[in-house]
Amino acid sequence: MKKFLVMSIVLLTAGTIAAAALSGKDYVEKGKPGKVSGVLLEESAEWYVIDGVNKIAIHMGPVFYRDEIKLNLKENDKVTAEGFVYENELTVTKLIYNGKEYNFRDSNGDPLWAGRGNRQGNGLRSRN
Numbered sequence: 001m002k003k004f005l006v007m008s009i010v011l012l013t014a015g016t017i018a019a020a021a022l023s024g025k026d027y028v029e030k031g032k033p034g035k036v037s038g039v040l041l042e043e044s045a046e047w048y049v050i051d052g053v054n055k056i057a058i059h060m061g062p063v064f065y066r067d068e069i070k071l072n073l074k075e076n077d078k079v080t081a082e083g084f085v086y087e088n089e090l091t092v093t094k095l096i097y098n099g100k101e102y103n104f105r106d107s108n109g110d111p112l113w114a115g116r117g118n119r120q121g122n123g124l125r126s127r128n
């Protein structure tokens with residue numbers, strides 16, 4: 001009985017944590033347009049912008065897309081990120097880094113990599 005109770009608590013906690021995680025689409029829907037400038041920080045494969053006071057997590061989509069657009073970020077470099085801000089997180093639509101502009105989402109917040117990668121669906125999408 002104790003094992004069942006412990007397993008139930010573990011599964012409930014894991015489910016709660018998973019439900020709390022927001023997707024990029026959630027940040028677009030809940031967030032407001034905004035911009036942050038500062039220096040880059042990488043922690044546990046996540047990127048942040050430190051603007052002098054705040055530490056803002058920046059979400060840039062899948063690694064394959066960043067590789068495709070040849071974005072090679074380095075810690076402590078300066079960056080400006082525009083997108084949708086929700087709490088202390090920003091889903092990036094445009095990033096200005098080393099004098100170059102990188103685009104991640106269109107004006108509606110739809111990802112430019114949509115229809116590719118692990119969640120590409122059944123392959124029946126058209127590219128209009």
